[in-house]
Amino acid sequence: MSTPVIDPARAEAVADQLLTELGVTLSTLTTALGVRAGLWSALADAGPLTPAELAGRTGTAEPYAREWCRTQAAAGYLRVVGDAFELPAEVAAVLGQMGPMIDAATTMLTATAARFPAFEEAFRTGRGFGWDERAPEHWRGVDAFTAAAMTPDFLPAAITAMSGVADRLAAGGSLLDVGCGFGRPTIWMAQAFPAARVVGCDFHDASIAAARKAAAAAGLADRVAFEVAPATRAPGQGHAVVVFVDSLHDLGDPVGALTRAREVLAPDGAVLLVETRAGDRVEDNLHPVGRMFYAVSTMFCTPTAVSQGGAALGTLAGPSALTAVARAAGFGTVRTVPVEAPFNLLLELRP
Ligand SMILES: C[S@@+](CC[C@H](N)C(=O)[O-])C[C@H]1O[C@@H](n2cnc3c(N)ncnc32)[C@H](O)[C@@H]1O
Structure with a gap:
Protein backbone atom coordinates (compact mmCIF):
# COMPACT_ATOMS: atom_id res chain seq x y z
CA MET A 1 0.00 0.00 0.00
CA SER A 2 1.34 3.47 -0.86
CA THR A 3 1.78 6.04 1.90
CA PRO A 4 -1.01 8.65 1.66
CA VAL A 5 0.09 12.17 0.79
CA ILE A 6 -0.95 14.55 3.58
CA ASP A 7 -1.80 18.13 2.65
CA PRO A 8 -0.32 20.06 5.64
CA ALA A 9 -2.79 22.98 5.28
CA ARG A 10 -5.75 20.59 5.31
CA ALA A 11 -4.28 18.71 8.30
CA GLU A 12 -3.85 21.99 10.19
CA ALA A 13 -7.43 22.94 9.41
CA VAL A 14 -8.60 19.59 10.81
CA ALA A 15 -6.56 20.16 14.00
CA ASP A 16 -8.10 23.65 14.32
CA GLN A 17 -11.57 22.20 13.86
CA LEU A 18 -11.01 19.50 16.49
CA LEU A 19 -9.69 22.05 18.97
CA THR A 20 -12.57 24.43 18.27
CA GLU A 21 -15.09 21.67 18.77
CA LEU A 22 -13.52 20.52 22.00
CA GLY A 23 -13.87 24.11 23.20
CA VAL A 24 -17.47 24.24 21.96
CA THR A 25 -18.38 20.98 23.69
CA LEU A 26 -16.89 22.06 26.99
CA SER A 27 -18.28 25.57 26.81
CA THR A 28 -21.78 24.31 25.91
CA LEU A 29 -21.89 22.93 29.44
CA THR A 30 -21.20 26.46 30.69
CA THR A 31 -24.02 27.75 28.46
CA ALA A 32 -26.36 25.36 30.24
CA LEU A 33 -24.96 26.42 33.61
CA GLY A 34 -25.83 30.00 32.66
CA VAL A 35 -29.42 28.93 31.93
CA ARG A 36 -29.72 26.99 35.19
CA ALA A 37 -28.04 29.56 37.45
CA GLY A 38 -29.88 32.50 35.83
CA LEU A 39 -26.76 34.27 34.54
CA TRP A 40 -28.16 34.84 31.05
CA SER A 41 -31.41 36.28 32.35
CA ALA A 42 -29.55 38.51 34.82
CA LEU A 43 -27.48 39.91 31.96
CA ALA A 44 -30.46 40.47 29.62
CA ASP A 45 -31.30 44.20 29.39
CA ALA A 46 -28.88 44.92 32.25
CA GLY A 47 -26.18 46.73 30.27
CA PRO A 48 -22.54 45.97 31.12
CA LEU A 49 -22.11 44.12 34.46
CA THR A 50 -18.89 43.29 36.24
CA PRO A 51 -18.52 39.67 37.36
CA ALA A 52 -18.97 40.83 40.96
CA GLU A 53 -22.27 42.55 40.03
CA LEU A 54 -23.40 39.47 38.10
CA ALA A 55 -22.47 37.26 41.04
CA GLY A 56 -24.40 39.57 43.37
CA ARG A 57 -27.53 39.44 41.20
CA THR A 58 -27.49 35.66 40.79
CA GLY A 59 -26.23 34.53 44.17
CA THR A 60 -23.21 32.88 42.58
CA ALA A 61 -19.57 33.31 43.61
CA GLU A 62 -17.50 35.97 41.88
CA PRO A 63 -14.70 33.65 40.66
CA TYR A 64 -17.25 31.41 38.90
CA ALA A 65 -19.09 34.40 37.42
CA ARG A 66 -15.79 35.89 36.24
CA GLU A 67 -14.54 32.76 34.47
CA TRP A 68 -18.00 32.09 33.08
CA CYS A 69 -18.13 35.62 31.58
CA ARG A 70 -14.71 35.13 30.04
CA THR A 71 -15.78 31.79 28.56
CA GLN A 72 -18.86 33.39 26.96
CA ALA A 73 -16.79 36.32 25.71
CA ALA A 74 -14.38 33.85 24.05
CA ALA A 75 -17.42 32.13 22.51
CA GLY A 76 -18.56 35.50 21.13
CA TYR A 77 -21.80 35.63 23.14
CA LEU A 78 -20.73 38.42 25.56
CA ARG A 79 -19.14 41.75 24.68
CA VAL A 80 -16.20 42.93 26.82
CA VAL A 81 -16.74 46.51 28.07
CA GLY A 82 -13.76 47.52 30.21
CA ASP A 83 -13.88 45.14 33.15
CA ALA A 84 -17.55 44.41 32.60
CA PHE A 85 -19.46 42.13 30.23
CA GLU A 86 -22.55 42.92 28.16
CA LEU A 87 -25.12 40.60 26.60
CA PRO A 88 -26.15 41.89 23.16
CA ALA A 89 -29.93 42.00 22.58
CA GLU A 90 -29.78 39.46 19.72
CA VAL A 91 -27.95 36.90 21.88
CA ALA A 92 -30.41 37.46 24.72
CA ALA A 93 -33.38 36.96 22.37
CA VAL A 94 -32.06 33.74 20.82
CA LEU A 95 -30.96 32.31 24.17
CA GLY A 96 -34.40 33.06 25.55
CA GLN A 97 -35.85 30.82 22.85
CA MET A 98 -33.16 28.13 22.66
CA GLY A 99 -32.02 28.01 26.30
CA PRO A 100 -34.48 25.27 27.33
CA MET A 101 -33.44 23.06 24.40
CA ILE A 102 -29.74 23.49 25.21
CA ASP A 103 -30.48 22.76 28.85
CA ALA A 104 -32.41 19.58 27.93
CA ALA A 105 -29.75 18.33 25.50
CA THR A 106 -27.11 18.99 28.16
CA THR A 107 -29.08 16.83 30.58
CA MET A 108 -29.03 13.95 28.06
CA LEU A 109 -25.34 14.52 27.38
CA THR A 110 -24.31 14.56 31.02
CA ALA A 111 -26.52 11.53 31.75
CA THR A 112 -24.63 9.62 29.05
CA ALA A 113 -21.33 10.97 30.38
CA ALA A 114 -22.25 9.69 33.85
CA ARG A 115 -22.37 6.15 32.43
CA PHE A 116 -19.73 6.66 29.77
CA PRO A 117 -17.47 3.66 30.59
CA ALA A 118 -20.43 1.28 30.18
CA PHE A 119 -21.62 3.14 27.09
CA GLU A 120 -18.15 3.00 25.58
CA GLU A 121 -18.02 -0.76 26.17
CA ALA A 122 -21.43 -1.15 24.47
CA PHE A 123 -20.26 0.97 21.53
CA ARG A 124 -17.06 -1.03 21.10
CA THR A 125 -18.69 -4.43 21.39
CA GLY A 126 -21.92 -3.55 19.58
CA ARG A 127 -24.12 -4.92 22.37
CA GLY A 128 -26.54 -2.00 22.44
CA PHE A 129 -27.37 0.20 25.41
CA GLY A 130 -30.91 -0.22 26.71
C1 LIG B 1 -37.10 9.41 22.29
S1 LIG B 1 -38.22 8.75 23.43
C2 LIG B 1 -39.73 9.58 22.95
C3 LIG B 1 -40.70 9.70 24.08
C4 LIG B 1 -41.95 10.52 23.78
N1 LIG B 1 -42.68 10.01 22.65
C5 LIG B 1 -41.59 11.97 23.55
O1 LIG B 1 -41.69 12.44 22.42
O2 LIG B 1 -41.24 12.66 24.52
C6 LIG B 1 -38.48 7.10 22.85
C7 LIG B 1 -39.36 6.26 23.74
O3 LIG B 1 -39.52 4.97 23.12
C8 LIG B 1 -39.60 3.99 24.15
N2 LIG B 1 -39.31 2.67 23.58
C9 LIG B 1 -38.13 2.24 23.09
N3 LIG B 1 -38.27 0.98 22.64
C10 LIG B 1 -39.56 0.61 22.86
C11 LIG B 1 -40.31 -0.56 22.57
N4 LIG B 1 -39.76 -1.61 21.96
N5 LIG B 1 -41.62 -0.58 22.90
C12 LIG B 1 -42.20 0.50 23.49
N6 LIG B 1 -41.54 1.64 23.78
C13 LIG B 1 -40.23 1.70 23.45
C14 LIG B 1 -38.60 4.48 25.19
O4 LIG B 1 -38.85 3.91 26.45
C15 LIG B 1 -38.82 6.00 25.13
O5 LIG B 1 -39.76 6.40 26.09
Whole structure:
Protein backbone atom coordinates (compact mmCIF):
# COMPACT_ATOMS: atom_id res chain seq x y z
CA MET A 1 0.00 0.00 0.00
CA SER A 2 1.34 3.47 -0.86
CA THR A 3 1.78 6.04 1.90
CA PRO A 4 -1.01 8.65 1.66
CA VAL A 5 0.09 12.17 0.79
CA ILE A 6 -0.95 14.55 3.58
CA ASP A 7 -1.80 18.13 2.65
CA PRO A 8 -0.32 20.06 5.64
CA ALA A 9 -2.79 22.98 5.28
CA ARG A 10 -5.75 20.59 5.31
CA ALA A 11 -4.28 18.71 8.30
CA GLU A 12 -3.85 21.99 10.19
CA ALA A 13 -7.43 22.94 9.41
CA VAL A 14 -8.60 19.59 10.81
CA ALA A 15 -6.56 20.16 14.00
CA ASP A 16 -8.10 23.65 14.32
CA GLN A 17 -11.57 22.20 13.86
CA LEU A 18 -11.01 19.50 16.49
CA LEU A 19 -9.69 22.05 18.97
CA THR A 20 -12.57 24.43 18.27
CA GLU A 21 -15.09 21.67 18.77
CA LEU A 22 -13.52 20.52 22.00
CA GLY A 23 -13.87 24.11 23.20
CA VAL A 24 -17.47 24.24 21.96
CA THR A 25 -18.38 20.98 23.69
CA LEU A 26 -16.89 22.06 26.99
CA SER A 27 -18.28 25.57 26.81
CA THR A 28 -21.78 24.31 25.91
CA LEU A 29 -21.89 22.93 29.44
CA THR A 30 -21.20 26.46 30.69
CA THR A 31 -24.02 27.75 28.46
CA ALA A 32 -26.36 25.36 30.24
CA LEU A 33 -24.96 26.42 33.61
CA GLY A 34 -25.83 30.00 32.66
CA VAL A 35 -29.42 28.93 31.93
CA ARG A 36 -29.72 26.99 35.19
CA ALA A 37 -28.04 29.56 37.45
CA GLY A 38 -29.88 32.50 35.83
CA LEU A 39 -26.76 34.27 34.54
CA TRP A 40 -28.16 34.84 31.05
CA SER A 41 -31.41 36.28 32.35
CA ALA A 42 -29.55 38.51 34.82
CA LEU A 43 -27.48 39.91 31.96
CA ALA A 44 -30.46 40.47 29.62
CA ASP A 45 -31.30 44.20 29.39
CA ALA A 46 -28.88 44.92 32.25
CA GLY A 47 -26.18 46.73 30.27
CA PRO A 48 -22.54 45.97 31.12
CA LEU A 49 -22.11 44.12 34.46
CA THR A 50 -18.89 43.29 36.24
CA PRO A 51 -18.52 39.67 37.36
CA ALA A 52 -18.97 40.83 40.96
CA GLU A 53 -22.27 42.55 40.03
CA LEU A 54 -23.40 39.47 38.10
CA ALA A 55 -22.47 37.26 41.04
CA GLY A 56 -24.40 39.57 43.37
CA ARG A 57 -27.53 39.44 41.20
CA THR A 58 -27.49 35.66 40.79
CA GLY A 59 -26.23 34.53 44.17
CA THR A 60 -23.21 32.88 42.58
CA ALA A 61 -19.57 33.31 43.61
CA GLU A 62 -17.50 35.97 41.88
CA PRO A 63 -14.70 33.65 40.66
CA TYR A 64 -17.25 31.41 38.90
CA ALA A 65 -19.09 34.40 37.42
CA ARG A 66 -15.79 35.89 36.24
CA GLU A 67 -14.54 32.76 34.47
CA TRP A 68 -18.00 32.09 33.08
CA CYS A 69 -18.13 35.62 31.58
CA ARG A 70 -14.71 35.13 30.04
CA THR A 71 -15.78 31.79 28.56
CA GLN A 72 -18.86 33.39 26.96
CA ALA A 73 -16.79 36.32 25.71
CA ALA A 74 -14.38 33.85 24.05
CA ALA A 75 -17.42 32.13 22.51
CA GLY A 76 -18.56 35.50 21.13
CA TYR A 77 -21.80 35.63 23.14
CA LEU A 78 -20.73 38.42 25.56
CA ARG A 79 -19.14 41.75 24.68
CA VAL A 80 -16.20 42.93 26.82
CA VAL A 81 -16.74 46.51 28.07
CA GLY A 82 -13.76 47.52 30.21
CA ASP A 83 -13.88 45.14 33.15
CA ALA A 84 -17.55 44.41 32.60
CA PHE A 85 -19.46 42.13 30.23
CA GLU A 86 -22.55 42.92 28.16
CA LEU A 87 -25.12 40.60 26.60
CA PRO A 88 -26.15 41.89 23.16
CA ALA A 89 -29.93 42.00 22.58
CA GLU A 90 -29.78 39.46 19.72
CA VAL A 91 -27.95 36.90 21.88
CA ALA A 92 -30.41 37.46 24.72
CA ALA A 93 -33.38 36.96 22.37
CA VAL A 94 -32.06 33.74 20.82
CA LEU A 95 -30.96 32.31 24.17
CA GLY A 96 -34.40 33.06 25.55
CA GLN A 97 -35.85 30.82 22.85
CA MET A 98 -33.16 28.13 22.66
CA GLY A 99 -32.02 28.01 26.30
CA PRO A 100 -34.48 25.27 27.33
CA MET A 101 -33.44 23.06 24.40
CA ILE A 102 -29.74 23.49 25.21
CA ASP A 103 -30.48 22.76 28.85
CA ALA A 104 -32.41 19.58 27.93
CA ALA A 105 -29.75 18.33 25.50
CA THR A 106 -27.11 18.99 28.16
CA THR A 107 -29.08 16.83 30.58
CA MET A 108 -29.03 13.95 28.06
CA LEU A 109 -25.34 14.52 27.38
CA THR A 110 -24.31 14.56 31.02
CA ALA A 111 -26.52 11.53 31.75
CA THR A 112 -24.63 9.62 29.05
CA ALA A 113 -21.33 10.97 30.38
CA ALA A 114 -22.25 9.69 33.85
CA ARG A 115 -22.37 6.15 32.43
CA PHE A 116 -19.73 6.66 29.77
CA PRO A 117 -17.47 3.66 30.59
CA ALA A 118 -20.43 1.28 30.18
CA PHE A 119 -21.62 3.14 27.09
CA GLU A 120 -18.15 3.00 25.58
CA GLU A 121 -18.02 -0.76 26.17
CA ALA A 122 -21.43 -1.15 24.47
CA PHE A 123 -20.26 0.97 21.53
CA ARG A 124 -17.06 -1.03 21.10
CA THR A 125 -18.69 -4.43 21.39
CA GLY A 126 -21.92 -3.55 19.58
CA ARG A 127 -24.12 -4.92 22.37
CA GLY A 128 -26.54 -2.00 22.44
CA PHE A 129 -27.37 0.20 25.41
CA GLY A 130 -30.91 -0.22 26.71
CA TRP A 131 -33.25 2.57 27.75
CA ASP A 132 -33.21 1.22 31.32
CA GLU A 133 -29.39 1.30 31.43
CA ARG A 134 -29.45 5.08 31.09
CA ALA A 135 -29.14 7.32 34.12
CA PRO A 136 -32.69 8.49 35.07
CA GLU A 137 -31.67 12.07 34.15
CA HIS A 138 -31.61 10.91 30.53
CA TRP A 139 -35.32 10.07 30.57
CA ARG A 140 -36.06 13.45 32.14
CA GLY A 141 -33.81 15.14 29.56
CA VAL A 142 -35.70 13.51 26.69
CA ASP A 143 -38.99 14.78 28.15
CA ALA A 144 -37.50 18.27 28.59
CA PHE A 145 -36.22 18.18 25.00
CA THR A 146 -39.73 17.34 23.75
CA ALA A 147 -41.09 20.24 25.81
CA ALA A 148 -38.51 22.59 24.29
CA ALA A 149 -38.70 21.37 20.69
CA MET A 150 -42.50 21.15 20.32
CA THR A 151 -45.36 23.42 21.30
CA PRO A 152 -48.56 21.93 22.79
CA ASP A 153 -50.54 22.75 19.63
CA PHE A 154 -48.08 21.13 17.19
CA LEU A 155 -49.34 17.53 17.31
CA PRO A 156 -53.05 18.53 17.51
CA ALA A 157 -52.49 20.67 14.38
CA ALA A 158 -50.97 17.66 12.60
CA ILE A 159 -53.90 15.45 13.63
CA THR A 160 -56.32 18.11 12.41
CA ALA A 161 -54.52 18.11 9.04
CA MET A 162 -55.21 14.36 8.63
CA SER A 163 -58.50 13.71 6.94
CA GLY A 164 -61.36 12.72 9.27
CA VAL A 165 -59.25 11.92 12.34
CA ALA A 166 -60.08 15.03 14.40
CA ASP A 167 -63.80 14.43 13.75
CA ARG A 168 -63.55 10.87 15.03
CA LEU A 169 -61.72 12.04 18.15
CA ALA A 170 -64.36 14.75 18.69
CA ALA A 171 -66.99 11.99 18.50
CA GLY A 172 -65.29 10.01 21.30
CA GLY A 173 -62.82 7.97 19.25
CA SER A 174 -59.57 6.80 20.76
CA LEU A 175 -55.95 7.79 20.29
CA LEU A 176 -52.97 5.54 21.06
CA ASP A 177 -49.50 7.03 21.58
CA VAL A 178 -46.74 4.39 21.16
CA GLY A 179 -43.39 4.93 22.90
CA CYS A 180 -45.01 7.71 24.91
CA GLY A 181 -42.16 8.22 27.40
CA PHE A 182 -43.19 10.62 30.16
CA GLY A 183 -46.47 11.24 28.31
CA ARG A 184 -46.06 14.91 27.53
CA PRO A 185 -47.23 14.63 23.89
CA THR A 186 -50.00 12.23 24.97
CA ILE A 187 -51.29 14.82 27.44
CA TRP A 188 -51.08 17.66 24.89
CA MET A 189 -53.17 15.60 22.46
CA ALA A 190 -55.69 14.66 25.17
CA GLN A 191 -56.08 18.32 26.13
CA ALA A 192 -56.70 19.31 22.50
CA PHE A 193 -59.35 16.60 21.95
CA PRO A 194 -61.42 16.63 25.16
CA ALA A 195 -63.93 14.01 23.97
CA ALA A 196 -61.27 11.49 22.99
CA ARG A 197 -60.18 8.46 24.98
CA VAL A 198 -56.40 8.43 25.07
CA VAL A 199 -53.90 5.67 25.80
CA GLY A 200 -50.13 5.90 25.95
CA CYS A 201 -47.86 2.86 26.00
CA ASP A 202 -44.16 2.41 26.54
CA PHE A 203 -42.07 -0.63 27.44
CA HIS A 204 -40.31 1.32 30.19
CA ASP A 205 -42.14 1.12 33.51
CA ALA A 206 -40.43 4.14 35.15
CA SER A 207 -41.51 6.31 32.21
CA ILE A 208 -45.09 5.02 32.48
CA ALA A 209 -45.08 5.83 36.21
CA ALA A 210 -43.97 9.40 35.40
CA ALA A 211 -46.62 9.67 32.66
CA ARG A 212 -49.38 8.54 35.05
CA LYS A 213 -48.27 11.17 37.56
CA ALA A 214 -48.27 13.86 34.86
CA ALA A 215 -51.79 12.89 33.73
CA ALA A 216 -53.06 13.03 37.32
CA ALA A 217 -51.44 16.45 37.81
CA ALA A 218 -53.14 17.66 34.62
CA GLY A 219 -56.51 16.40 35.91
CA LEU A 220 -56.78 13.85 33.10
CA ALA A 221 -56.46 10.56 34.99
CA ASP A 222 -60.10 9.60 34.20
CA ARG A 223 -59.65 9.86 30.42
CA VAL A 224 -55.97 9.17 29.80
CA ALA A 225 -54.50 5.76 30.57
CA PHE A 226 -50.89 4.66 30.41
CA GLU A 227 -49.81 1.03 30.03
CA VAL A 228 -46.46 -0.72 30.16
CA ALA A 229 -46.29 -2.54 26.82
CA PRO A 230 -43.77 -3.04 24.03
CA ALA A 231 -44.72 -1.43 20.74
CA THR A 232 -45.27 -4.82 19.11
CA ARG A 233 -47.99 -5.54 21.71
CA ALA A 234 -49.51 -2.05 21.84
CA PRO A 235 -52.92 -2.13 23.59
CA GLY A 236 -56.52 -1.66 22.48
CA GLN A 237 -58.49 -1.98 19.27
CA GLY A 238 -60.33 0.31 16.89
CA HIS A 239 -58.20 3.44 17.48
CA ALA A 240 -58.99 6.47 15.34
CA VAL A 241 -55.30 7.30 15.30
CA VAL A 242 -52.06 5.68 16.45
CA VAL A 243 -49.23 8.16 16.99
CA PHE A 244 -45.46 7.58 17.21
CA VAL A 245 -43.67 10.71 18.47
CA ASP A 246 -39.91 10.43 17.94
CA SER A 247 -40.13 6.78 18.91
CA LEU A 248 -40.17 4.59 15.77
CA HIS A 249 -36.42 4.90 15.18
CA ASP A 250 -35.76 3.86 18.81
CA LEU A 251 -37.53 0.54 18.37
CA GLY A 252 -35.80 -2.76 17.71
CA ASP A 253 -38.59 -3.88 15.38
CA PRO A 254 -40.14 -0.88 13.62
CA VAL A 255 -41.91 -3.05 11.03
CA GLY A 256 -43.40 -5.18 13.81
CA ALA A 257 -44.49 -2.03 15.69
CA LEU A 258 -46.22 -0.54 12.64
CA THR A 259 -47.80 -3.92 11.83
CA ARG A 260 -49.26 -3.92 15.35
CA ALA A 261 -50.42 -0.31 14.88
CA ARG A 262 -52.25 -1.34 11.69
CA GLU A 263 -53.92 -4.22 13.56
CA VAL A 264 -55.24 -1.95 16.34
CA LEU A 265 -56.53 0.82 14.02
CA ALA A 266 -60.19 1.35 13.25
CA PRO A 267 -60.98 0.47 9.59
CA ASP A 268 -60.80 4.16 8.60
CA GLY A 269 -58.09 5.06 11.13
CA ALA A 270 -54.58 6.28 10.38
CA VAL A 271 -51.10 6.34 11.86
CA LEU A 272 -49.32 9.63 12.50
CA LEU A 273 -45.57 9.08 12.33
CA VAL A 274 -43.51 11.94 13.77
CA GLU A 275 -39.85 11.51 12.93
CA THR A 276 -36.80 13.75 12.60
CA ARG A 277 -36.76 15.91 9.47
CA ALA A 278 -34.06 14.53 7.17
CA GLY A 279 -33.20 13.91 3.57
CA ASP A 280 -32.72 10.39 2.22
CA ARG A 281 -29.02 10.73 1.51
CA VAL A 282 -26.30 11.36 4.12
CA GLU A 283 -25.17 14.30 1.95
CA ASP A 284 -28.61 15.91 2.46
CA ASN A 285 -28.04 16.04 6.23
CA LEU A 286 -24.52 17.42 6.47
CA HIS A 287 -25.52 20.69 8.15
CA PRO A 288 -25.64 21.88 11.79
CA VAL A 289 -29.05 20.37 12.59
CA GLY A 290 -28.12 17.12 10.82
CA ARG A 291 -24.89 17.01 12.77
CA MET A 292 -26.73 17.42 16.06
CA PHE A 293 -29.21 14.65 15.24
CA TYR A 294 -26.55 12.24 13.91
CA ALA A 295 -24.83 12.64 17.30
CA VAL A 296 -28.21 12.06 19.02
CA SER A 297 -28.60 8.95 16.87
CA THR A 298 -25.14 7.60 17.71
CA MET A 299 -25.40 8.21 21.45
CA PHE A 300 -29.09 7.87 22.28
CA CYS A 301 -31.45 6.33 19.72
CA THR A 302 -29.40 3.75 17.83
CA PRO A 303 -28.05 2.08 21.02
CA THR A 304 -31.67 1.68 22.21
CA ALA A 305 -32.72 -0.06 18.98
CA VAL A 306 -29.57 -2.21 18.91
CA SER A 307 -30.21 -3.30 22.51
CA GLN A 308 -33.52 -4.75 21.29
CA GLY A 309 -31.79 -6.75 18.56
CA GLY A 310 -32.67 -4.34 15.77
CA ALA A 311 -30.62 -3.08 12.85
CA ALA A 312 -31.68 0.48 13.85
CA LEU A 313 -33.25 2.90 11.41
CA GLY A 314 -31.16 5.82 12.68
CA THR A 315 -32.59 9.12 13.86
CA LEU A 316 -32.29 10.65 10.38
CA ALA A 317 -33.80 7.74 8.46
CA GLY A 318 -35.38 10.01 5.84
CA PRO A 319 -38.70 9.68 4.00
CA SER A 320 -37.80 6.80 1.66
CA ALA A 321 -36.60 4.46 4.42
CA LEU A 322 -39.62 5.33 6.58
CA THR A 323 -41.97 4.74 3.65
CA ALA A 324 -40.34 1.35 3.02
CA VAL A 325 -40.90 0.37 6.68
CA ALA A 326 -44.54 1.50 6.44
CA ARG A 327 -45.09 -0.51 3.26
CA ALA A 328 -43.45 -3.60 4.81
CA ALA A 329 -45.98 -3.24 7.65
CA GLY A 330 -48.87 -3.26 5.20
CA PHE A 331 -49.61 0.45 4.76
CA GLY A 332 -50.58 1.18 1.14
CA THR A 333 -50.87 4.96 1.50
CA VAL A 334 -48.09 7.17 2.85
CA ARG A 335 -48.42 10.94 2.61
CA THR A 336 -46.69 13.92 4.17
CA VAL A 337 -48.83 15.79 6.70
CA PRO A 338 -48.84 19.45 5.62
CA VAL A 339 -47.81 21.27 8.80
CA GLU A 340 -44.94 23.65 9.52
CA ALA A 341 -42.26 21.60 11.33
CA PRO A 342 -38.65 22.76 11.28
CA PHE A 343 -37.28 19.69 13.08
CA ASN A 344 -39.82 17.03 12.17
CA LEU A 345 -41.03 14.97 9.28
CA LEU A 346 -44.68 13.95 9.67
CA LEU A 347 -46.19 11.07 7.72
CA GLU A 348 -49.78 9.85 7.62
CA LEU A 349 -50.07 6.10 7.01
CA ARG A 350 -53.24 4.30 5.94
CA PRO A 351 -53.72 0.59 5.19
C1 LIG B 1 -37.10 9.41 22.29
S1 LIG B 1 -38.22 8.75 23.43
C2 LIG B 1 -39.73 9.58 22.95
C3 LIG B 1 -40.70 9.70 24.08
C4 LIG B 1 -41.95 10.52 23.78
N1 LIG B 1 -42.68 10.01 22.65
C5 LIG B 1 -41.59 11.97 23.55
O1 LIG B 1 -41.69 12.44 22.42
O2 LIG B 1 -41.24 12.66 24.52
C6 LIG B 1 -38.48 7.10 22.85
C7 LIG B 1 -39.36 6.26 23.74
O3 LIG B 1 -39.52 4.97 23.12
C8 LIG B 1 -39.60 3.99 24.15
N2 LIG B 1 -39.31 2.67 23.58
C9 LIG B 1 -38.13 2.24 23.09
N3 LIG B 1 -38.27 0.98 22.64
C10 LIG B 1 -39.56 0.61 22.86
C11 LIG B 1 -40.31 -0.56 22.57
N4 LIG B 1 -39.76 -1.61 21.96
N5 LIG B 1 -41.62 -0.58 22.90
C12 LIG B 1 -42.20 0.50 23.49
N6 LIG B 1 -41.54 1.64 23.78
C13 LIG B 1 -40.23 1.70 23.45
C14 LIG B 1 -38.60 4.48 25.19
O4 LIG B 1 -38.85 3.91 26.45
C15 LIG B 1 -38.82 6.00 25.13
O5 LIG B 1 -39.76 6.40 26.09
